[in-house]
Amino acid sequence: MQDRQLYEQILGIGPPWFVERVELDVEEGVVNVSLAHRDDAKWTCPECGRECPLHDHAPQRTWRHLDTCQYQTLLGATTPRTRCPEHGVRAVRLPWAEPHSRFTLLFERLAIDWLSAASQQAVAERLNLSWDEVHGIMDRAVKRGLKRREARPLPRIGVDEKAFRKRHRYATLVTDLDRGCVLFVAQDRKQSSLDGFWKTLTDEQLSSIEAVAMDMWDPYENSIRQHLPEAENKIVYDKFHVAKHLGEAVDRVRRAENKALRQAGDERLVGTKYQWLRHPSNFDDDQWRRFAALRNSNLKTARAWALKEQAMSLWDYTYEASARKQFAWWYRWATHSRLKPMIEKAKMLKARLPNILTYLKHGVTNAVSESLNAKIQWVKYTARGFRNFQNFVNAIYFHCGNLNLSPAPT
Numbered sequence: 001m002q003d004r005q006l007y008e009q010i011l012g013i014g015p016p017w018f019v020e021r022v023e024l025d026v027e028e029g030v031v032n033v034s035l036a037h038r039d040d041a042k043w044t045c046p047e048c049g050r051e052c053p054l055h056d057h058a059p060q061r062t063w064r065h066l067d068t069c070q071y072q073t074l075l076g077a078t079t080p081r082t083r084c085p086e087h088g089v090r091a092v093r094l095p096w097a098e099p100h101s102r103f104t105l106l107f108e109r110l111a112i113d114w115l116s117a118a119s120q121q122a123v124a125e126r127l128n129l130s131w132d133e134v135h136g137i138m139d140r141a142v143k144r145g146l147k148r149r150e151a152r153p154l155p156r157i158g159v160d161e162k163a164f165r166k167r168h169r170y171a172t173l174v175t176d177l178d179r180g181c182v183l184f185v186a187q188d189r190k191q192s193s194l195d196g197f198w199k200t201l202t203d204e205q206l207s208s209i210e211a212v213a214m215d216m217w218d219p220y221e222n223s224i225r226q227h228l229p230e231a232e233n234k235i236v237y238d239k240f241h242v243a244k245h246l247g248e249a250v251d252r253v254r255r256a257e258n259k260a261l262r263q264a265g266d267e268r269l270v271g272t273k274y275q276w277l278r279h280p281s282n283f284d285d286d287q288w289r290r291f292a293a294l295r296n297s298n299l300k301t302a303r304a305w306a307l308k309e310q311a312m313s314l315w316d317y318t319y320e321a322s323a324r325k326q327f328a329w330w331y332r333w334a335t336h337s338r339l340k341p342m343i344e345k346a347k348m349l350k351a352r353l354p355n356i357l358t359y360l361k362h363g364v365t366n367a368v369s370e371s372l373n374a375k376i377q378w379v380k381y382t383a384r385g386f387r388n389f390q391n392f393v394n395a396i397y398f399h400c401g402n403l404n405l406s407p408a409p410t
């Protein structure tokens with residue numbers, strides 16, 4: 001029969017397997033392709049590769065394959081089982097599918113290609129897959145990818161938290177700052193969340209870590225200090241996280257001052273919140289003129305803002321000694337400012353100073369590349385459809401892990 005040979009070619013099926021029967025079910029829109037093997041076929045144990053006698057056959061199963069001419073195409077076969085003296089009765093490896101998958105390798109490749117480019121919902125609809133089937137394909141893809149990942153050196157990594165679904169549910173992400181990919185994802189943002197990361201590293205990888213960019217978040221810091229030798233020289237507090245702290249303090253000063261001014265009929269600070277939080281380089285000429293009048297005023301908010309801007313100049317230094325001198329000067333100014341929010345932050349920065357100044361040596365921040373950030377945002381955006389956290393973890397690895405996800409051709 002011509003169609004049997006045609007399907008053998010399409011499927012890449014070769015001895016000892018052959019296409020026994022091809023049946024077209026027009027009503028259901030399905031092509032059923034039955035596979036069988038030669039009686040004299042030799043089988044090997046899937047564990048050790050040793051040639052073993054045929055024990056029996058597992059019950060008939062089907063695998064979904066790429067559609068042919070818009071007909072859903074199902075392969076059917078009974079899987080031979082061998083009896084290995086060492087590993088007992090085992091199902092043999094099939095050339096068209098991975099163990100436990102209900103799809104052929106080519107179908108999984110297609111689904112993975114689609115999932116890399118389109119939403120899970122779109123792929124489920126387009127390929128007529130259930131959510132569980134989509135998640136199963138992604139789960140296998142990620143396991144495959146993580147298993148294949150090489151133990152490469154990781155000189156600069158970042159540790160960060162991401163809010164998942166609702167506020168106050170968090171994931172911990174470790175990123176490779178040089179390659180711009182996610183290395184590790186765990187639920188929550190506790191010390192134990194990050195502890196799992198270190199176990200995934202080889203000794204060589206652990207000793208290759210030169211710098212870890214992070215927020216000032218003690219649970220992460222405890223984990224890093226417990227697992228990473230000489231962590232005190234490697235932890236770098238993220239510049240943008242420090243800026244955020246100082247921005248919050250400026251805003252607290254502004255809110256209190258605005259309230260007091262308005263009671264006296266002074267509206268100068270009304271509606272200026274974002275002017276103080278914005279980076280001055282983002283103003284246009286007109287905005288800059290208006291803001292310049294505010295920041296040159298004798299307002300407390302203007303002083304708080306100037307303190308923040310001065311603090312951020314620490315990151316421009318080359319030498320630690322000059323940066324320390326600058327900080328000492330700034331600290332005296334801040335603590336004498338009579339602005340309580342700024343005094344609090346100044347004390348915090350003083351306590352954290354050693355790992356702020358490590359920036360001068362390592363030059364890292366937690367700002368990941370734009371493309372990685374866009375992917376993380378995409379996963380977070382589509383995360384609304386995830387019913388459990390593992391699906392979210394898999395989606396992060398799938399889209400952001402730089403993993404080799406596709407099943408290997410056999």
Ligand SMILES: [Zn+2]
Pocket residue numbers: 045046047048049050084085086087088
């Ligand atoms: Zn064996």
